[in-house]
Amino acid sequence: MSQQAQHVSIIEVGPRDGLQSEPEVLPTAVKIEFITRALDAGIRRLEVSSFVHPKRVPQMADAEDVIRGLPAREGVTYIGLVLNRKGFERAQVTGIHEIGMAVVASDTYNQRNQGVPTSESVKAWIDIARAAKAAGIRANVMISSAFGCPYEGEIPVARVLELVDQVMEGDPIELGFADSIGVAVPNQVTDLLGAVMARVPGVPIRCHFHNTRNTGIANAQAALVAGVASLDASIGGIGGCPFAPAATGNIPTDDLLYMLDRSGIHTGVSLEKIIATSQWLQEQLGRSTPAMLPKAGIFPQIAEKNRAAGGAV
Ligand code: MG
Numbered sequence: 001m002s003q004q005a006q007h008v009s010i011i012e013v014g015p016r017d018g019l020q021s022e023p024e025v026l027p028t029a030v031k032i033e034f035i036t037r038a039l040d041a042g043i044r045r046l047e048v049s050s051f052v053h054p055k056r057v058p059q060m061a062d063a064e065d066v067i068r069g070l071p072a073r074e075g076v077t078y079i080g081l082v083l084n085r086k087g088f089e090r091a092q093v094t095g096i097h098e099i100g101m102a103v104v105a106s107d108t109y110n111q112r113n114q115g116v117p118t119s120e121s122v123k124a125w126i127d128i129a130r131a132a133k134a135a136g137i138r139a140n141v142m143i144s145s146a147f148g149c150p151y152e153g154e155i156p157v158a159r160v161l162e163l164v165d166q167v168m169e170g171d172p173i174e175l176g177f178a179d180s181i182g183v184a185v186p187n188q189v190t191d192l193l194g195a196v197m198a199r200v201p202g203v204p205i206r207c208h209f210h211n212t213r214n215t216g217i218a219n220a221q222a223a224l225v226a227g228v229a230s231l232d233a234s235i236g237g238i239g240g241c242p243f244a245p246a247a248t249g250n251i252p253t254d255d256l257l258y259m260l261d262r263s264g265i266h267t268g269v270s271l272e273k274i275i276a277t278s279q280w281l282q283e284q285l286g287r288s289t290p291a292m293l294p295k296a297g298i299f300p301q302i303a304e305k306n307r308a309a310g311g312a313v
Pocket of ligand 1: 017178180
């Protein structure tokens with residue numbers, strides 16, 4: 001029987017994963033407006049920035065200023081990405097609600113992304129998780145490249161499960177799996193999540209998909225059927241990864257929300273307002289973004305417009 005959730009939480013990652021990979025560096029005030037617009041659309045959890053080296057990721061150099069400028073809203077959780085203890089300490093000073101840490105399933109990619117082998121990042125996560133708990137900060141962890149590595153190729157499910165066992169020592173509030181380079185396919189998502197949920201029953205699971213090979217939305221559907229608690233997405237489908245060759249954007253919040261709305265899965269987010277934000281974001285970036293809903297329009301509402309226009313579609 002399907003475990004499919006009737007409610008899923010969308011984690012908006014556009015301000016972090018999205019903007020960190022776009023060539024433009026948006027002004028801090030524009031980033032804050034982006035986040036505020038997402039809140040106004042009904043988003044309640046967001047990755048707002050990352051505390052990484054400003055020389056490596058100059059797009060995120062203003063993390064502290066962004067967080068200082070964010071509106072305080074009831075029921076909203078701001079997440080900051082950290083990759084080591086130093087990043088955590090920067091995050092802690094800002095008063096952020098939640099930190100997210102990433103450990104990469106392959107050593108080669110972990111080394112390129114974080115400068116250390118995976119085992120070192122796992123140790124850092126456990127240390128950070130303890131410090132976060134002591135400071136009253138929520139902490140989640142994401143296993144990156146869980147569906148394939150750009151350097152090492154296939155990642156066996158057994159390898160991911162081994163990492164699951166290790167990171168659970170940090171008692172994360174949520175356990176994430178990222179397809180950082182967009183290679184996953186739905187059957188793989190079903191298999192991996194089935195194995196994970198059997199290994200750590202009751203732990204809220206989050207998935208992070210990229211649409212690099214156009215399988216992102218299909219993977220999101222597979223994750224929903226498996227019973228995930230949260231799905232990452234970025235408004236407009238912006239993003240990628242600065243350290244992964246040819247990575248493209250996250251699954252678009254616009255397109256994901258359309259699928260969820262028409263499937264009767266509750267998110268509390270307004271698709272009209274997400275599309276308006278997506279259009280606003282295109283103006284800020286000065287170019288078109290990958291999301292399809294802003295181009296195609298919402299069905300069935302679009303039918304009314306077509307009727308009023310009187311022409312052939
Ligand atoms: Mg990503």
